[in-house]
Amino acid sequence: MFLSKLLPVKQALKIIEDTLKPTDTEKISLEDAYHRVIAGDVRSLLDSPPFSRSAMDGYALKAEDTFSSSANSPVELTVIDRIGAGSMSHAIVEEGKAVKIATGAPLPQGADAVVMDEYVQEQGDELQVESPLTPGENVSFQGEDVKKGDIIIKGGKLLEPQDLAIIASGGYSEVTIHRKPRIAVLNTGSELVMPSPDIKGAEVVNSNHYTLKVLVESCLAVPTLNHVEDDALKVKDEFERLLKTHDALITTGGTAISKGDVVVEVADQLGEVLFHGVAMRPGKPFAFAEVNGKPVFMLSGYPVAAMVQYDVLVRKSIEKMQNIYKPSLLVKKTAARKIPSTLGRTDYVRAKADGDKVTPLNIKGSTIIRSMVDSNCYIVIEENLEGVAEGEKCDVLLYDSLRV
Amino acid sequence: MFLSKLLPVKQALKIIEDTLKPTDTEKISLEDAYHRVIAGDVRSLLDSPPFSRSAMDGYALKAEDTFSSSANSPVELTVIDRIGAGSMSHAIVEEGKAVKIATGAPLPQGADAVVMDEYVQEQGDELQVESPLTPGENVSFQGEDVKKGDIIIKGGKLLEPQDLAIIASGGYSEVTIHRKPRIAVLNTGSELVMPSPDIKGAEVVNSNHYTLKVLVESCLAVPTLNHVEDDALKVKDEFERLLKTHDALITTGGTAISKGDVVVEVADQLGEVLFHGVAMRPGKPFAFAEVNGKPVFMLSGYPVAAMVQYDVLVRKSIEKMQNIYKPSLLVKKTAARKIPSTLGRTDYVRAKADGDKVTPLNIKGSTIIRSMVDSNCYIVIEENLEGVAEGEKCDVLLYDSLRV
Numbered sequence: 001m002f003l004s005k006l007l008p009v010k011q012a013l014k015i016i017e018d019t020l021k022p023t024d025t026e027k028i029s030l031e032d033a034y035h036r037v038i039a040g041d042v043r044s045l046l047d048s049p050p051f052s053r054s055a056m057d058g059y060a061l062k063a064e065d066t067f068s069s070s071a072n073s074p075v076e077l078t079v080i081d082r083i084g085a086g087s088m089s090h091a092i093v094e095e096g097k098a099v100k101i102a103t104g105a106p107l108p109q110g111a112d113a114v115v116m117d118e119y120v121q122e123q124g125d126e127l128q129v130e131s132p133l134t135p136g137e138n139v140s141f142q143g144e145d146v147k148k149g150d151i152i153i154k155g156g157k158l159l160e161p162q163d164l165a166i167i168a169s170g171g172y173s174e175v176t177i178h179r180k181p182r183i184a185v186l187n188t189g190s191e192l193v194m195p196s197p198d199i200k201g202a203e204v205v206n207s208n209h210y211t212l213k214v215l216v217e218s219c220l221a222v223p224t225l226n227h228v229e230d231d232a233l234k235v236k237d238e239f240e241r242l243l244k245t246h247d248a249l250i251t252t253g254g255t256a257i258s259k260g261d262v263v264v265e266v267a268d269q270l271g272e273v274l275f276h277g278v279a280m281r282p283g284k285p286f287a288f289a290e291v292n293g294k295p296v297f298m299l300s301g302y303p304v305a306a307m308v309q310y311d312v313l314v315r316k317s318i319e320k321m322q323n324i325y326k327p328s329l330l331v332k333k334t335a336a337r338k339i340p341s342t343l344g345r346t347d348y349v350r351a352k353a354d355g356d357k358v359t360p361l362n363i364k365g366s367t368i369i370r371s372m373v374d375s376n377c378y379i380v381i382e383e384n385l386e387g388v389a390e391g392e393k394c395d396v397l398l399y400d401s402l403r404v
Numbered sequence: 405m406f407l408s409k410l411l412p413v414k415q416a417l418k419i420i421e422d423t424l425k426p427t428d429t430e431k432i433s434l435e436d437a438y439h440r441v442i443a444g445d446v447r448s449l450l451d452s453p454p455f456s457r458s459a460m461d462g463y464a465l466k467a468e469d470t471f472s473s474s475a476n477s478p479v480e481l482t483v484i485d486r487i488g489a490g491s492m493s494h495a496i497v498e499e500g501k502a503v504k505i506a507t508g509a510p511l512p513q514g515a516d517a518v519v520m521d522e523y524v525q526e527q528g529d530e531l532q533v534e535s536p537l538t539p540g541e542n543v544s545f546q547g548e549d550v551k552k553g554d555i556i557i558k559g560g561k562l563l564e565p566q567d568l569a570i571i572a573s574g575g576y577s578e579v580t581i582h583r584k585p586r587i588a589v590l591n592t593g594s595e596l597v598m599p600s601p602d603i604k605g606a607e608v609v610n611s612n613h614y615t616l617k618v619l620v621e622s623c624l625a626v627p628t629l630n631h632v633e634d635d636a637l638k639v640k641d642e643f644e645r646l647l648k649t650h651d652a653l654i655t656t657g658g659t660a661i662s663k664g665d666v667v668v669e670v671a672d673q674l675g676e677v678l679f680h681g682v683a684m685r686p687g688k689p690f691a692f693a694e695v696n697g698k699p700v701f702m703l704s705g706y707p708v709a710a711m712v713q714y715d716v717l718v719r720k721s722i723e724k725m726q727n728i729y730k731p732s733l734l735v736k737k738t739a740a741r742k743i744p745s746t747l748g749r750t751d752y753v754r755a756k757a758d759g760d761k762v763t764p765l766n767i768k769g770s771t772i773i774r775s776m777v778d779s780n781c782y783i784v785i786e787e788n789l790e791g792v793a794e795g796e797k798c799d800v801l802l803y804d805s806l807r808v
Contacts, residue, residue, distance in 0.1 A: 162776035
């Protein structure tokens with residue numbers, strides 16, 4: 001029923017990727033569009049700036065009038081109107097005339113440059129300009145940023161603050177984006193209890209309840225949290241219930257390789273288990289299934305193994321379901337000491353990066369949550385390497401760089 | 405009234421920092437604690453693991469019983485009980501006895517090691533062990549990760565997924581964190597309208613409405629969005645209203661240096677303007693005031709200037725108000741072409757970083773939103789530098805690294 005050989009990480013990722021479908025799209029307020037993925041190209045409905053305007057507080061005039069001016073022999077002009085930002089002068093600037101203008105105000109007809117307040121002397125309506133201007137000086141011309149019909153944002157872009165600004169300036173108060181995937185988290189384990197100072201007998205705090213919630217949220221998806229005992233019938237009911245209303249299911253626990261564990265067996269009954277067991281450490285007991293056309297990620301019950309499995313095998317999938325493609329950025333750092341590894345297996349060694357150096361932590365068990373808290377990166381040792389020597393450059397994946 | 409000389413960026417930051425007070429603390433559900441700042445040290449209420457437990461599926465036994473075993477001459481033991489995870493055996497493992505045990509189940513009294521399923525043969529209740537075990541093998545001992553009373557998280561830490569796991573395992577379902585600052589955004593400008601395809605006359609789309617909202621959210625604070633015309637009395641009313649219910653105020657528009665602009669004048673009437681004008685480009689027309697003991701950040705109305713001012717002068721302040729201290733990480737990259745700059749002014753040149761290289765964009769106006777959309781970093785040219793030569797290493801601040 002299951003693969004008897006451990007699958008290399010790259011092959012596992014390929015199998016997962018081939019099953020993923022992007023979520024449908026929906027229209028939302030631009031106010032809520034930060035870090036959402038735009039569905040298609042956005043074309044501006046407006047010129048930007050919408051009109052030619054002054055980039056400075058000063059006086060709008062004909063540049064030609066000032067070509068001969070200097071501090072010793074200033075040119076004299078007559079101020080025929082005065083306007084602030086948001087106001088518009090209907091005066092026409094002819095030879096020898098000027099209009100006092102605020103930053104951002106429309107350039108009056110006839111003017112082609114603005115002289116800054118600092119470079120003039122004004123006396124009543126008489127204006128002395130002390131330096132020559134070039135045509136266009138201190139003017140932002142209509143459409144010089146964006147022309148009506150221009151593509152301002154390409155489809156598929158993850159929206160940053162500045163993207164919202166250009167979309168707003170394009171005339172839109174709503175955008176069409178990919179819906180956030182709804183991800184069901186199902187923690188399995190009869191021993192699991194919620195945190196309290198009174199843990200009895202064989203009870204174990206369900207810390208995965210918390211980590212999986214925020215790991216899913218860190219991928220910009222919407223989690224729901226569920227728990228079930230180690231009982232095949234109950235697990236099956238939960239699978240069926242959750243897959244009706246969610247885009248994907250993530251389970252923890254019940255994935256041991258040595259025997260047919262309950263979660264993987266249920267997935268096999270309801271759909272197709274595409275692989276079980278990955279050549280990685282920690283995190284070997286990972287299974288992946290397709291049930292009703294939806295991906296089911298089966299993680300270990302051990303907190304550290306589950307986190308590493310999520311980072312390596314789940315994170316990018318949840319992102320891709322909403323069309324986010326952010327590559328994992330490996331950086332090179334110098335290993336502070338020797339790290340042994342086994343050929344044919346990818347190791348994710350919890351480590352602390354500091355400047356150019358990276359030091360693996362001593363703790364190795366997949367139960368040891370502290371090792372995740374104390375580390376800030378994985379040293380990634382590919383399957384074709386037998387470890388890293390002291391002083392050797394190695395591949396480092398910073399936790400900070402994992403997030404979208 | 406205002407400083408006549410432009411203030412260097414570092415001095416401006418120092419003045420702002422000296423006025424900041426951290427928000428008060430509140431207790432919230434651990435489920436909601438991702439990327440919140442913990443108020444004080446958290447000490448574990450529990451040992452973790454809470455009991456000594458099996459790290460493997462196998463048989464709990466006395467290691468000493470197996471010292472002489474090998475594949476050719478296996479040791480024979482009697483299985484006296486069988487338990488799963490979440491169950492507890494009350495059997496006592498004496499010499500010659502074993503208990504079948506699942507991963508995570510408590511180690512029965514008397515046992516000190518677990519042999520994996522793979523290394524035994526079982527026939528009825530007779531068990532053959534084919535290899536010797538060391539005491540402690542495949543056992544996670546009570547408290548080996550964390551001991552009751554240990555500090556599991558230091559006060560002031562920004563909580564990551566793994567931190568929630570260790571806090572949960574410590575017995576807590578709630579945590580005490582710094583309250584998110586409530587930030588009022590006040591866009592000033594009579595010309596500002598919400599986006600629509602029909603922009604008339606001198607109207608300008610209020611794109612700062614959107615960018616400031618998400619810039620504040622990207623600092624984990626809670627914004628409210630407000631707009632007011634360029635009218636001193638109305639601006640004053642808004643200042644008073646908003647400062648009653650918020651921890652800080654961010655305005656846009658009305659900060660021109662050449663004249664007493666309306667926003668800065670109102671701040672001066674109600675409180676103390678600590679500086680007006682910063683030696684940076686873009687973003688010179690920035691003012692900072694303290695009103696009723698609360699910080700007021702007065703940004704330019706120009707979208708790009710406002711974004712740069714936010715990144716340089718506001719972002720870290722909003723973070724510090726909730727005790728987040730994330731230094732801006734400058735990286736060195738090679739300038740693809742010459743970038744002129746002026747002594748005595750810090751330049752933030754919008755640029756595109758690609759690998760080891762960084763290319764400044766051609767556009768320079770502070771009105772040009774596209775320059776923010778097309779760039780992914782600032783080249784930071786400090787005030788003591790007269791620009792950067794082609795091929796020279798320069799300081800780069802990636803937009804991605806700005807976020808918490």
